[in-house]
Amino acid sequence: MEIEKLYGYTDAMMAKVKDLVTRLRPEVLDEMGLPQAIRWYAEQALKRTGIKCKLHFTSARLKMDKEKATSLYRIFQEAFTNVMRHSGATRMDVFLTKRNGEVKLRVTDNGSGITDEDIGDMKSLGILGMRERAVSVGGSFAIGRNADSGSFVEVSLSA
Numbered sequence: 001m002e003i004e005k006l007y008g009y010t011d012a013m014m015a016k017v018k019d020l021v022t023r024l025r026p027e028v029l030d031e032m033g034l035p036q037a038i039r040w041y042a043e044q045a046l047k048r049t050g051i052k053c054k055l056h057f058t059s060a061r062l063k064m065d066k067e068k069a070t071s072l073y074r075i076f077q078e079a080f081t082n083v084m085r086h087s088g089a090t091r092m093d094v095f096l097t098k099r100n101g102e103v104k105l106r107v108t109d110n111g112s113g114i115t116d117e118d119i120g121d122m123k124s125l126g127i128l129g130m131r132e133r134a135v136s137v138g139g140s141f142a143i144g145r146n147a148d149s150g151s152f153v154e155v156s157l158s159a
């Protein structure tokens, strides 16, 4: 097969993958559930980077309201993208836990650490969007620097 043709196929496939994850309610989420969708996304996105990502899930399936699951998925994508783009981290951890009816998502990295200026900046639309999404489903949102190194994003909401 001609190499040009092969590139064409790869482009088409990447476009499909991109379309799948950026849709308002990606069907991967409905079909796989939130934990598997996060795993799938992380695997896709980390293929060409040197960042190690460890996933910590209390269960492989999580029964959740669709709107809440979508919000958490979107927040995860933004937090994850921020780690890849801005942190310079070598490692990140994603926690998705459910205890006593409370679902918690925590994305943490060992990078440079976010500054208070970035957090308070009205131009930080990614951060504002995450907060907005969390609040819109009755959740709470926190972002900051870890005590040792790097940053965290945390969302809690009732399942």
Ligand SMILES: Nc1ncnc2c1ncn2[C@@H]1O[C@H](COP(=O)(O)OP(=O)(O)O)[C@@H](O)[C@H]1O
Pocket (backbone or CB within 6 Å): 082, 083, 085, 086, 087, 088, 109, 111, 112, 113, 114, 115, 118, 119, 123, 124, 125, 126, 127, 128, 151
């Ligand atoms: N994990 C992170 N580590 C270090 N800095 C971060 C991290 N996440 C966000 N930031 C900083 O906060 C800023 C605002 O983030 P965001 O609102 O998502 O905007 P954007 O990603 O479009 O720059 C980023 O430009 C970056 O400087």
Ligand SMILES: [Mg+2]
Pocket (backbone or CB within 6 Å): 078, 081, 082, 126, 127
């Ligand atoms: Mg961002």
